[in-house]
Amino acid sequence: MAARPLRVFIADDNRDMVMLLGILFRSEGMVVRSTTRGTEVRSAVAEFRPDAVLLDIAMPDRSGLEVALELIRDYGERCPVLIAITAHSSDVARRLTAKSGFRHHVAKPYDPDALLKLVASVEPHDWRSLSIRST
Amino acid sequence: MDLTPGEKTVLRQIRALYATEARREHQLKALMMQWPPIHHETYKRAYGGLLAKLLIQGVDAQVFRLTEAGLGAIGVAIPKPRPLPVKA
Numbered sequence: 233m234a235a236r237p238l239r240v241f242i243a244d245d246n247r248d249m250v251m252l253l254g255i256l257f258r259s260e261g262m263v264v265r266s267t268t269r270g271t272e273v274r275s276a277v278a279e280f281r282p283d284a285v286l287l288d289i290a291m292p293d294r295s296g297l298e299v300a301l302e303l304i305r306d307y308g309e310r311c312p313v314l315i316a317i318t319a320h321s322s323d324v325a326r327r328l329t330a331k332s333g334f335r336h337h338v339a340k341p342y343d344p345d346a347l348l349k350l351v352a353s354v355e356p357h358d359w360r361s362l363s364i365r366s367t
Numbered sequence: 368m369d370l371t372p373g374e375k376t377v378l379r380q381i382r383a384l385y386a387t388e389a390r391r392e393h394q395l396k397a398l399m400m401q402w403p404p405i406h407h408e409t410y411k412r413a414y415g416g417l418l419a420k421l422l423i424q425g426v427d428a429q430v431f432r433l434t435e436a437g438l439g440a441i442g443v444a445i446p447k448p449r450p451l452p453v454k455a
Contacts, residue, residue, distance in 0.1 A: 245403060292376075295401035297383040320400040328397045331387045 240351060241280055242266040243273045243299065244288035244317065253286065256344055257351060270294030274302050282312050283357040289318040297332045304333035312357045368420060368440070373413030378422065381433065382441040391433045392426060
């Protein structure tokens with residue numbers, strides 16, 4: 233059976249960034265959904281069921297760290313792969329995103345090819361028989 | 368305690384830091400990386416508001432500390448000291 237296309241969810245308050253990332257991932261056959269609002273991520277992820285979630289850390293209505301913690305609380309170890317997108321590349325920033333449940337930390341400005349390679353390396357997520365924890 | 372929307376946002380971000388590492392002292396850098404550049408001044412003012420309302424206190428230029436009131440504001444229950452047993 234052929235592998236299904238990867239499903240990628242992008243959350244960034246910068247519309248241009250969302251559009252560019254969307255073009256980048258769709259060019260490789262990935263299925264992309266996005267939002268510019270951190271508060272929408274949780275419900276959108278539950279509905280879209282992505283393999284990878286790219287989260288901007290500095291979103292005005294809900295920070296990427298808060299969203300990551302919510303998703304980890306919802307899905308635990310079966311959370312889709314979380315990728316932090318941030319302008320900060322210090323050790324403090326990397327340690328914080330790792331502790332918040334992010335699998336990868338991508339610092340801006342990023343290399344589109346490297347980001348594409350990173351996302352393409354994500355294993356398809358098994359969403360079957362996965363129920364969201366009630367909060 | 369009345370908090371402005373900005374102060375509530377920054378307090379929520381501090382709660383996220385506390386959820387990541389349950390300790391009172393945190394790097395200001397870790398908090399500020401959650402601030403979108405275009406709202407940086409607004410959040411900086413809100414941070415000042417939290418200092419003024421004694422929910423946090425500056426340890427030094429890089430580190431801030433949650434006060435007891437601050438811990439309460441982010442929903443962390445502070446255990447009350449047990450009363451000493453009274454000797455008969």
